[in-house]
Amino acid sequence: MMITNKPSLLNDDDILNAAHKVLNIEAQALMNLTHTLDTQFVRAVRMLFACKGRVVVSGMGKSGHIARKIAATLASTGTPAFFMHPGEAAHGDLGMITQDDVVLALSYSGKSEELLAILPAVKRHHTQLITMTGHADSPMAKLSDVHLMIKVEKEACPLNLAPTASTTASLALGDALAIALLELRGFNEKDFARSHPGGALGRRLLTYVSDVMRVGEQIPSVTSGTSLTAALLEISNKRMGMTAVVDTSNKVLGVLTDGDVRRLFEKGVDVRTLSIDEVMHINPRTIAADVLAVSAVEMMDSHRINQLLVTNENNTLIGALNIHDLLAAGVM
Structure with a gap:
């Protein structure tokens, strides 16, 4: 018709x-x-x-x-x-x-x-x-x-x-x-996420820090006593905006971020004369590998930071996480 x-x-x-x-x-x-x-x-x-x-x-x-x-x-x-x-x-x-x-x-x-x-x-x-x-x-x-x-x-x-x-x-x-x-x-939300693994909520609730953290040679780290200039080179090479500072057993002692470096230059400090131990932040924020990646997002937001070190129960460095890693994974 x-x-x-x-x-x-x-x-x-x-x-x-x-x-x-x-x-x-x-x-x-x-x-x-x-x-x-x-x-x-x-x-x-x-x-x-x-x-x-x-x-x-x-x-x-x-x-x-x-x-x-x-x-x-x-x-x-x-x-x-x-x-x-x-x-x-x-x-x-x-x-x-x-x-x-x-x-x-x-x-x-x-x-x-x-x-x-x-x-x-x-x-x-x-x-x-x-x-x-x-x-x-x-x-x-x-x-x-x-x-x-x-x-x-x-x-x-x-x-x-x-x-x-x-x-x-x-x-x-x-x-x-x-x-x-x-x-x-x-x-609950976790049950819902299991039925929607491809959705945004699924990624937020099923993605763990271990799924997105950088490991091995990708982790920026230097040992205690390293010169600041060598630490700056590590930050530049690893492109995470920071480097961890560890002891000979790979336990975390501190962290240095590119923001810290900028502030040093603004003060006119001669970085050639300093070691990493003199300028690093001790007791940095860390997170475990077996927690949800969304917890890393919340921690970064809460403390207004863009990077996190991933450690085990012995405070040994096992990974590193940048806000861009979380963005790329669709967690935020």
């Missing part, structure tokens, strides 16, 4: 008013949803929490798109879940469902033919069923072990046809399930 667009009679204010109307209708739908939450929601959360298998989320059409998002949110917040297309389920994918799973089926009307074709088989398999519909007396609601109501007064669509407020309500209720389960599990 060819659809022709009629000339628009809307001015800019009309367009903005239309958008405001949509957002207000959907916001009101969410507010109304908070008043309909009852023991059924609690039962659903408890059922999902006790699930020994996976949560199988399914829906058709627009509800299917929402179901995919709910499955993804559950999976990323500690509840193993996947989306199952009801059409494919009727042609073999039902074999993926076990008695240990819980099925979460979405349909605003509660009459989706594709879902109604497979849900009786789910029930015969003794798999628990949660449905999310807008009608408590719908066929899907009657089949379910737990029914979650997502009734809205009207869609944001001016024709009251396109799923808008109802899909927003479904999505929000899915988020509510996921977050309630997250809190019930005690799911």
Whole structure:
């Protein structure tokens, strides 16, 4: 069918008013949803929490798109879940469902033919069923072990046809399930990072100092008694803006930064006559290799420094860290 667009009679204010109307209708739908939450929601959360298998989320059409998002949110917040297309389920994918799973089926009307074709088989398999519909007396609601109501007064669509407020309500209720389960599990940032190793949070919470520190010949260091001019050469060669000062056992005695050197020149000090011991900072800031790299960021921010020495429990120098190393690793 060819659809022709009629000339628009809307001015800019009309367009903005239309958008405001949509957002207000959907916001009101969410507010109304908070008043309909009852023991059924609690039962659903408890059922999902006790699930020994996976949560199988399914829906058709627009509800299917929402179901995919709910499955993804559950999976990323500690509840193993996947989306199952009801059409494919009727042609073999039902074999993926076990008695240990819980099925979460979405349909605003509660009459989706594709879902109604497979849900009786789910029930015969003794798999628990949660449905999310807008009608408590719908066929899907009657089949379910737990029914979650997502009734809205009207869609944001001016024709009251396109799923808008109802899909927003479904999505929000899915988020509510996921977050309630997250809190019930005690799911924390580190758990979240394990599910998102490629994201910024994953890098911050899964990257350790040992992953980004410089080691071996990359570490700028000189021994006690070294001339200041030789120490300056070490700073220049290693390009970290500092050098560690160690004893013959490689234990850290101090540090000298390029900022310290600049201040010496500003005072007119003859650096040719000095040894590193005369100008180094004793007891420098250090960090362990087995702590999160984000802790190094916090330490640098707190003390307004750009470098850190990495030491073991015996204060032996094992690495060095520069703020640029942390930036390159995506930790900050």
